[in-house]
Amino acid sequence: MIEIFLFFNPIGSVCLGTEQKLLRQLDKFQQEVRVHFVPVLNLDIMEQFMKREQLSVGNLAKRNQLLRAAYNLALDYKAAQYQGNKKARMLLLRLQQHAPLVQYQYDAAFVAKMLDKCKLDQEMFYEDRQRSEVKMGFDSDQRTANQMGITQTPSLVIVDTDRKVDDGHAVLIEQISDPALIPHLCDLIRTDPAGFFTERPENMGSNFRIF
Numbered sequence: 001m002i003e004i005f006l007f008f009n010p011i012g013s014v015c016l017g018t019e020q021k022l023l024r025q026l027d028k029f030q031q032e033v034r035v036h037f038v039p040v041l042n043l044d045i046m047e048q049f050m051k052r053e054q055l056s057v058g059n060l061a062k063r064n065q066l067l068r069a070a071y072n073l074a075l076d077y078k079a080a081q082y083q084g085n086k087k088a089r090m091l092l093l094r095l096q097q098h099a100p101l102v103q104y105q106y107d108a109a110f111v112a113k114m115l116d117k118c119k120l121d122q123e124m125f126y127e128d129r130q131r132s133e134v135k136m137g138f139d140s141d142q143r144t145a146n147q148m149g150i151t152q153t154p155s156l157v158i159v160d161t162d163r164k165v166d167d168g169h170a171v172l173i174e175q176i177s178d179p180a181l182i183p184h185l186c187d188l189i190r191t192d193p194a195g196f197f198t199e200r201p202e203n204m205g206s207n208f209r210i211f
Helices: 013-028 043-052 060-083 085-098 108-117 122-129 132-147 181-191
Strands: 002-008 033-039 155-160 170-173 208-210
Touching: 002 013, 013 033, 013 085, 013 181, 033 060, 033 132, 043 060, 060 085, 060 122, 060 132, 085 108, 108 122, 155 181
Parallel strands: 002 033
Antiparallel strands: 002 155, 155 170, 170 208
16 A cells, blocks of 8 residues: 655645645555645744745744644644544645635634535534644644654655565655646556655656655
8 A cells, every 4th residue: 555645834835736736646546545644834844934935034923923823724634634534635725725824814714614615513623623632643743744854845755555664665755846746756656666666766856765
């Protein structure tokens, strides 16, 4: 089985494009594929985001605002997962698409509207949102990102669980700035999985690492 971990900044527009491209590829796989969307949030990730958006990294008020927005969006996503990963991803994409991300303030009315559009049970969502397990899940995501060496977003880790750990069973592709790369990667995995996990495919650049 193939497992794909997409590490993303909850308010990153580049991450949004990568998420959409990846989800459109899933139905094309003949083998079983499990996808994990993993929000990553720390000061380095936010500084990268601010530079990309041409915002002053020295503006502490703006940085704190963006951190709060990203953190709340990540927790909303984690809470929605209690009603199923498919609905949670739909909510995530809607929040990312429709929120004015750089100016975004956490707005309960806006979130409620998106919950309704995604057919999520609002009462259940807000109960789950208060669960300590939601924050614990977010903290676990940060540890996973750290263990896999994620320093930039969006990044992909693709794992072939059928391969031996010491035989090149996973690859890391950091900072996928071109979402069009996703279909190419998926085609390589589908057509030549053994080669994909043992050799650097063409045009992958220095951000491709086998481990």
